[in-house]
Amino acid sequence: MMESWPSLDYAADKGSYESCHFALQLIGKLPTRLVPWINHGWHLSLQVTPRGYATDMLPGGSARSFHVSLDVIDMAIRVTCASGRQWDVALAGKTIADLHRDLKAALEEAGHPAPLYGAPNEMAERIPFAEDNRPREWDGDALCRLHGAFTCADRVFNRFRSLYFGKTSPSHLFWGSFDLAITRFSGREAPTHPGGIPNLPDYVTREAYSHEVISAGLWPGGGGVDEAAFYAYAYPAPDGLRDQAISPDAAWWHSDLGEWVLTYADVASADDPDALLMAFLQSTYDAAAKALDWPEGLTAPEPVVGRPARIV
CATH class of the missing domain: 3.30.1460 (Yope Regulator; Chain: A,)
Structure with a gap:
């Protein structure tokens, strides 16, 4: 059964959306500094997961890999390591400066690099993460x-x-x-x-x-x-x-x-x-x-499961 499309209310919820956006900006800094550049910046993007949003696998300390996710169900930023261990940073009541401090501490405790310096991108206002002490909504x-x-x-x-x-x-x-x-x-x-x-x-x-x-x-x-x-x-x-x-x-x-x-x-x-x-x-x-004037013949009429849509 398809998941239903939930109702959204930008006017009522934009404070929480903005908080989420800033938290994802913080997480997104990690692949910019830990993995080689992929064409068109695709390595920078996050993936939608069943519980939230996550980076791809990142190179960690002692040759061990990890990834970082934002879990909207548990309302936490989660560091998940190849060893099976994980560290959670709660979102509720936190400023972006709090999240910066706590995520940096979690990564360092896990023995992974924590290049979280800097400030948000693609925003006119640019306050460094470590200095952003504005109150945040976390609905x-x-x-x-x-x-x-x-x-x-x-x-x-x-x-x-x-x-x-x-x-x-x-x-x-x-x-x-x-x-x-x-x-x-x-x-x-x-x-x-x-x-x-x-x-x-x-x-x-x-x-x-x-x-x-x-x-x-x-x-x-x-x-x-x-x-x-x-x-x-x-x-x-x-x-x-x-x-x-x-x-x-x-x-x-x-x-x-x-x-x-x-x-x-x-x-x-x-x-x-x-x-x-x-x-x-x-x-x-x-x-x-x-x-x-793109070339013709680049599209299939229907999605196909189990085999290529076009068999050569």
């Missing part, structure tokens, strides 16, 4: 519902990913912008990206957009859309993209963002949310691929 129910939304979106994104024969990203959570994203590539190089994202080095953005992409994702709200919403865009953005017909009718072109937008509420309230979201993903891809 467990709000964070569980948000995780449930990301879990449902991740399921559909992975089905959508399976339809593409070209290079495609995983469905992964970027902690800088706090969005779950899935990206397809044509294989052609793109014009140099102008950069300019707050507190993000331009070389990161330019490497991420080194090749043509059609991307879609889900973010919890903010930045011009004050509710959770799905988005889709192309880089480079071809002329006339905003005028292309897409599905469903509830989706629209956001001129300021230069993206198509479909609210999470429209998806969650649909008779078949998975099918409605898939229609949005497929129709926006079709419109952008046509406008960019």
Whole structure:
């Protein structure tokens, strides 16, 4: 049975969303400093898990591996080691400075590197983690519902990913912008990206957009859309993209963002949310691929389990 799509309330829960975002920024600093760079920054992203969000495996002390996760059920940041041991850092009542201190201590006690210095990325305000003593909201129910939304979106994104024969990203959570994203590539190089994202080095953005992409994702709200919403865009953005017909009718072109937008509420309230979201993903891809003159024959009509969608 499919997991149900939970209700989200950005206005009521944005304080807890912001707290979660900052905690994920803290966790996300670890792979930036412990593993080699993977194209388009994919090594930086987090994965949606049944209990929250987690880094990939990281190299630890004494040649032992570990990963770090945010568990929304237990409301803790968890360090899980290859030895089977784990350390938990409770979230409730903590500031970001508290979490920075406690996570650093947990990693050091576990014998792992703890390069947690620095401050958030992709935010106009940049207070170092160790100095961010602002009170934080930690509503467990709000964070569980948000995780449930990301879990449902991740399921559909992975089905959508399976339809593409070209290079495609995983469905992964970027902690800088706090969005779950899935990206397809044509294989052609793109014009140099102008950069300019707050507190993000331009070389990161330019490497991420080194090749043509059609991307879609889900973010919890903010930045011009004050509710959770799905988005889709192309880089480079071809002329006339905003005028292309897409599905469903509830989706629209956001001129300021230069993206198509479909609210999470429209998806969650649909008779078949998975099918409605898939229609949005497929129709926006079709419109952008046509406008960019991408090669034909790169997609399969239906997901296939147990064998390749295209047998050579």
